Amino acid sequence: MSLAAPDTQDDDTARPRPAGPRRRSGVAAAAACVMLGLGLIGGAMTGSWLTGDGSDGAGTPDAFTAAGDLWHSVPVDRLFPPTVKGDGAGPGGADRVWTRIAVAPDSGCGDALDPLLQKVLAPAGCLRLLRATYTDATRSHVTTVGLLFTKADAAAMGALHRRFEEQGLDSRRDLMPRAYAAKGTVAAGFGDGQRASWTLSVLTDAPVVAYAVSGFADGRTVTEPQPAEDAMKAGATTPTAQAGLGHDAQGLADRIERSLRKTAAPATEKPS
Structure with missing residues (x-):
């Protein structure tokens, strides 16, 4: 997953961004993506085990x-x-x-x-x-x-x-x-x-x-x-x-x- 680049602006006069609903919703979305990714990885590992497609071939009849x-x-x-x-x-x-x-x-x-x-x-x-x-x-x-x-x-x-x-x-x-x-x-x-x-x-x-x-x-x-x-x-x-x-x-x-x-x-x- 690709996240936005951090804000590196050094101008002290720049107005700080409010930590309002938009920021919170963005964080929530990022967290959801991470959980989804972990779920997909876990699902792939489970599928590999069930079908005998693991790289080590353990338990797979030859x-x-x-x-x-x-x-x-x-x-x-x-x-x-x-x-x-x-x-x-x-x-x-x-x-x-x-x-x-x-x-x-x-x-x-x-x-x-x-x-x-x-x-x-x-x-x-x-x-x-x-x-x-x-x-x-x-x-x-x-x-x-x-x-x-x-x-x-x-x-x-x-x-x-x-x-x-x-x-x-x-x-x-x-x-x-x-x-x-x-x-x-x-x-x-x-x-x-x-x-x-x-x-x-x-x-x-x-x-x-x-x-x-x-x-x-x-x-x-x-x-x-x-x-x-x-x-x-x-x-x-x-x-x-x-x-x-x-x-x-x-x-x-x-x-x-x-x-x-x-x-x-x-x-x-x-x-x-």
Whole structure:
């Protein structure tokens, strides 16, 4: 609050200002402003405490840490819904619907990832790997989605994310994730040679690496697998692109990531 400058006139002949009602009302107004300011400051401090926005973060659940605990605290149907709708997720903006056909037991990384990909992800550590396989409405495509929960903190995940971006590691064929070929399903023949398209994201707001890899349900070998980003480009003519397998991988990965974030959000909310 800005107050008027004091009267510094030195002229002894100047008439003193009367201490009448105007002066008293001015003092009262100033006092009211000070009280109002203190009230606003107190209110802001109270609001910060209630919403967990204090600078020290005391008592505020850490969203990053909360997301890392989801692998053992949330039912599988929330991480991998039985049915996933992909409005506009197909080629040309066509709608997609994917149905879950198998869920792998939660495990370490072990044989679930190629050795070279394990090596690249090693700095983040492997706490748990969750996987599920889906098929499209025609049951001609199969897609495995994975959520690798790491042991890394936010700084380490940020460094790994930058490395993937700067070196283009997410588009290297020798770093493709493996599929989960569930016996007794249309994905039973979904092996390494059947992988057609994939996407992989190192998240920075959660200690998670999310990926998806797609292929044909008939078990055919794919000689030219493509990153989902390339397979989705207009004018792409490979069998992978023409079949929309890039859209399957990217569409499912995006929606499973959104589901993960949506599930993590309530864990960081304060009770009212």
